[in-house]
Each structure stands twice: as structure tokens, then as C-alpha cells.
Amino acid sequence: MGGLSAEQAVSDAFRTEWGRVVAHLIRVTGNWDLAEECAQDAFTKALERWPRDGVPDNPGGWLKVTARNRAFDRLRRTQVGENKLQEVGKSMSEYQEPQDNEDGIEDDRLRLIFTCCHPALPIEGQVALTLRTLCGLTTVEIARAFMVPTETMAKRLVRTRHKIQDAGIPYRVPPDHQLPERLRAVLAVLYGLFNEGYSASSGADLIRRNLCAEAIRLASLLAELMPDEPETLGLLSLLLLHDARRPARLDSEGELVTLEDQDRSLWDRAAIDGACALLERAMRLHRAGAYQLQAAIAACHATAETADATDWAEIVILYDRLAQLVGTPVVRLNRAVAVAMALGPQAGLDLVDEIEVDGELAGYYLLPATRADLLRRLGRTAEARSAYAQALELAPTDAERRYLDRRLAEASS
Amino acid sequence: MQYALFVCSDESQEISEEEVQARWRAFMSFQEDMEARDALVFLQRLQPTSTATKVSKRSGDLVISDGPFAETREQIAGFYVLECRNLDEALEIAARNPVAEFGTVEVRPVWAD
Numbered sequence: 341m342g343g344l345s346a347e348q349a350v351s352d353a354f355r356t357e358w359g360r361v362v363a364h365l366i367r368v369t370g371n372w373d374l375a376e377e378c379a380q381d382a383f384t385k386a387l388e389r390w391p392r393d394g395v396p397d398n399p400g401g402w403l404k405v406t407a408r409n410r411a412f413d414r415l416r417r418t419q420v421g422e423n424k425l426q427e428v429g430k431s432m433s434e435y436q437e438p439q440d441n442e443d444g445i446e447d448d449r450l451r452l453i454f455t456c457c458h459p460a461l462p463i464e465g466q467v468a469l470t471l472r473t474l475c476g477l478t479t480v481e482i483a484r485a486f487m488v489p490t491e492t493m494a495k496r497l498v499r500t501r502h503k504i505q506d507a508g509i510p511y512r513v514p515p516d517h518q519l520p521e522r523l524r525a526v527l528a529v530l531y532g533l534f535n536e537g538y539s540a541s542s543g544a545d546l547i548r549r550n551l552c553a554e555a556i557r558l559a560s561l562l563a564e565l566m567p568d569e570p571e572t573l574g575l576l577s578l579l580l581l582h583d584a585r586r587p588a589r590l591d592s593e594g595e596l597v598t599l600e601d602q603d604r605s606l607w608d609r610a611a612i613d614g615a616c617a618l619l620e621r622a623m624r625l626h627r628a629g630a631y632q633l634q635a636a637i638a639a640c641h642a643t644a645e646t647a648d649a650t651d652w653a654e655i656v657i658l659y660d661r662l663a664q665l666v667g668t669p670v671v672r673l674n675r676a677v678a679v680a681m682a683l684g685p686q687a688g689l690d691l692v693d694e695i696e697v698d699g700e701l702a703g704y705y706l707l708p709a710t711r712a713d714l715l716r717r718l719g720r721t722a723e724a725r726s727a728y729a730q731a732l733e734l735a736p737t738d739a740e741r742r743y744l745d746r747r748l749a750e751a752s753s
Numbered sequence: 754m755q756y757a758l759f760v761c762s763d764e765s766q767e768i769s770e771e772e773v774q775a776r777w778r779a780f781m782s783f784q785e786d787m788e789a790r791d792a793l794v795f796l797q798r799l800q801p802t803s804t805a806t807k808v809s810k811r812s813g814d815l816v817i818s819d820g821p822f823a824e825t826r827e828q829i830a831g832f833y834v835l836e837c838r839n840l841d842e843a844l845e846i847a848a849r850n851p852v853a854e855f856g857t858v859e860v861r862p863v864w865a866d
């Protein structure tokens with residue numbers, strides 16, 4: 341076994357096994373700090389051993405046992421360990437490995453993800469701890485991805501881990517009666533993580549953009565571990581559909597390109613097909629949900645040959661169902677856009693007016709931006725210009741401001 | 754593990770006599786429920802913050818003054834100490850406390866020796 345391939349094997353194992361090893365050690369020792377440190381030690385040891393002794397037949401098993409033995413050694417040696425030994429001593433000395441045969445036994449990574457995304461934890465802490473423990477990102481990498489100093493991120497991670505231990509957050513998959521609510525919280529964390537990376541511009545740090553890949557990886561894991569939860573499949577499908585369009589989202593100058601203007605040949609067809617298959621699987625479970633509906637809408641766009649071929653009538657129906665489930669004003673605004681495409685700009689504008697009267701979206705730049713687009717299409721140029729100007733004042737990022745500037749210029753010419 | 758539940762509500766809110774009675778019944782039933790599941794360690798209801806007095810000592814000088822510690826929208830109206838298996842159980846119980854319907858319940862683990 342050559343040194344190079346052994347090193348490659350360690351690096352591959354890090355991708356696939358890190359979360360498993362940490363999740364296992366947390367359950368066995370109940371100590372989050374110790375779990376991460378001993379997982380780290382096991383991978384360091386693999387880097388020493390594997391090039392010399394060869395890659396073990398079951399790298400994951402080797403890492404888990406090595407890390408666990410290290411954790412038990414350290415528990416035995418420390419004072420805390422002495423006390424802990426009283427409690428777990430028996431289980432340590434008699435430790436068997438039924439868990440290593442994971443067939444039919446709940447995966448520790450599922451416990452880990454539900455614990456990391458417990459609603460009692462601060463949201464930034466949930467995301468950071470998930471990336472650290474399940475994905476194996478370092479504190480430095482997470483800090484860079486969220487654009488905070490490393491020290492701030494280190495403190496955030498420590499506080500979050502300590503709250504889990506001190507507040508007595510159980511390490512488990514929630515019981516059935518809590519599962520729907522808690523699963524929603526986990527899915528929201530993953531969706532937020534994806535959006536964090538998706539909103540990063542082309543020039544942004546690679547690590548920041550990498551958050552999309554990590555979110556997809558975690559959503560895939562969740563879909564694999566909870567294959568009968570349609571919303572889990574729905575979220576994964578939605579993320580894959582967004583991600584498939586990413587190459588066309590920005591032009592060569594890094595400017596935002598709207599869906600209708602995107603070069604559809606740049607979309608990742610294979611990813612779109614995979615996402616649609618997942619969505620079909622989810623829908624066969626016959627429990628509709630917000631992620632499935634959003635994925636279905638994204639699939640309508642992704643499978644249209646051209647922007648003109650988009651099935652807007654179908655999209656309106658999907659938005660109607662989404663609005664029934666989550667009647668947020670943002671959903672109603674998106675529905676208004678779809679109605680405008682299906683039935684004409686005036687029908688959309690009437691709905692935008694209704695939303696505006698409710699006042700809930702006051703200050704949200706997409707409200708005047710949508711109104712401006714509809715007015716422009718109706719030929720009401722002067723009104724469109726003033727709505728674009730209003731949207732410009734409210735737009736949160738430079739890329740969005742530049743886009744609106746271009747539209748304003750078009751409307752004025 | 755033991756948890757303290759601080760029930761906080763806006764004490765300036767005026768409620769009808771009927772509502773007072775309804776809340777009272779809700780509290781009694783909550784308390785019976787806690788006793789039945791053997792979770793209740795201790796509970797106290799507090800008098801309103803208008804009866805509170807602040808005490809502090811700086812460089813040896815004692816300062817006594819009227820009023821609660823902080824001006825907040827909600828004030829602590831009472832607290833429970835509960836024995837629970839974990840935070841999830843404490844949160845489930847907190848959600849059943851009548852104050853959760855109109856105020857806030859703060860759940861804090863108690864230091865264990």
C-alpha cells in the first residue's frame with residue numbers, strides 16, 4: 341500500500357466517517373469535547389499508521405474503535421473520569437459493539453443532528469455545531485464561512501456544547517409526538533445553511549460557497565436516515581434544484597441573472613433529473629409540505645425548455661397550496677408574480693396591491709421591485725420608474741441594487 | 754435533573770374577575786398534574802413588583818430603594834422547581850403552564866453538586 345493512497349484513504353475516511361465517529365463517541369461518553377478531541381486523535385493516528393501498516397479493511401470501524409479506546413483511556417485517567425467510571429465503568433469494561441452493526445439500530449448521526457439543531461440552542465450555535473461535529477469543518481473554516489473572528493466562533497461552539505450538557509438537552513431522536521416540530525427545526529437549519537452559501541457572490545470565499553455543498557450533504561444524510569419523511573426528501577430535492585441552476589445564476593461580471601434570462605444549457609441536467617426523482621418519491625408518501633411544494637415549483641422552472649415554456653398555470657396551483665400551508669406575505673407575493681405570468685400583469689398587480697394594503701411587507705424591497713416590473717410590462721413607465729427607485733432604496737445588497745439600476749435604466753430609455 | 758421554571762407576565766395587564774377565576778383553575782390543575790407525575794419539588798407565587806425592594810452595597814454603603822431590579826415588559830410572578838429527566842421534559846411541562854398562553858416561562862437548570 342503506497343503512502344499517497346493511504347493518505348488519500350484517510351482524507352476520504354474523514355469525509356465519510358468523521359460525523360459517525362463523533363456521533364458514536366458522544367453517545368458512549370456523554371462528553372462532547374472529549375468526543376471531538378478523540379475523533380481528531382484517531383484520524384491523526386490513521387495518518388501515522390495507514391501508510392506504514394496499510395489501510396484497514398474497514399476504515400470506519402478502525403477509526404471508531406481507535407477513537408473509543410482513546411476516549412476510555414482518557415476517562416480512566418482523569419479525575420472526572422474516576423467519577424464517570426462509577427457510572428459507566430461497567431459499560432466500559434464490558435463494552436460490546438452491537439452499535440457497530442448499524443442495521444436496524446438508530447444511527448448515532450441522527451441523534452447528533454437532532455441534538456445540534458435543538459431549538460433551545462442559539463441558531464448560530466446550531467449551525468456551527470452541526471458543521472463542526474457532523475461535517476468536520478474546523479473552527480477556522482466555520483468562522484471564515486460566517487465572516488466572524490475565529491475566537492468568536494470558538495466561543496460560540498463552546499457555549500453551545502456547554503448548554504447541551506449543562507441544560508440537560510437529551511442526546512436522542514425526539515419521540516414521535518415531538519418529531520414533526522423538531523424535524524421542521526432541523527430542516528430549517530439546513531435550508532438556512534444552504535441559503536447562507538447560495539447568497540454568497542461569485543467572488544466570495546470558496547468556504548462560504550461550500551456551505552451549499554455541506555447543506556446538501558447533510559440533507560442527503562437526513563434523507564438516507566429518514567427515508568419515509570417526505571419533507572426531508574422535499575428539502576433535498578429543493579436544494580439540488582437550486583444548486584443545479586447555480587452556474588447560470590451570475591454572469592461573467594458576477595451580476596445576478598434572473599431566471600427568465602439564464603442560459604439554461606448551463607443548468608446541471610443530471611442533478612435536475614435526480615431532484616425530480618426524489619420529489620416523486622416524496623409525493624408518493626402523500627403528505628404534502630412546504631419544502632415539497634417549493635421543490636415542485638422549482639422543478640417546474642428547471643424542467644421548462646425555455647422561459648416561455650414555463651407552466652405558469654401549474655405554478656399558480658402550487659403556490660395556492662403553499663399559501664394554504666404557509667400563508668406568509670412573501671409566499672403571497674411570489675404567487676402574485678406567478679399569477680401575472682399566467683394571467684397577465686394586471687391580475688398580478690391587483691394581488692400586489694392587496695399585499696401592499698396589508699402592510700406586512702412594508703420595507704421589503706421585492707414588493708416595490710415586483711410592482712415596478714408589473715407596471716413596466718403594463719407600459720406605465722413613469723409609475724414603474726418611481727417603484728424601481730423605491731426598491732433601490734430598500735435593496736439589501738450591491739448585486740441587487742445593480743440589477744435594479746439596470747432595470748430602472750431600461751424603463752427610462 | 755432539577756429545573757427552575759420562572760413564570761413571567763405583564764402584571765399591569767387588567768383582566769376580568771371571570772378570567773382571574775379561569776386562570777386560577779388552570780394553575781390548580783397544572784399543579785395537580787405536576788404532583789401526579791411526581792415532578793414538583795417546590796413552588797412559590799410572588800407578590801407584585803410594587804411590593805419589591807432593591808438592596809445594594811457599594812464600597813460599604815448600603816442603598817435601599819423601591820422597585821424591582823429591571824424595568825421589563827414582563828415580571829416574574831412565581832417559580833417552580835421541578836425534577837425532570839432532561840430539558841425536553843422540562844420544556845414540555847413549561848408549555849403546559851397556563852402563563853405560557855399569555856406570558857413567558859423561562860426554564861433554567863439548577864446547579865447540581
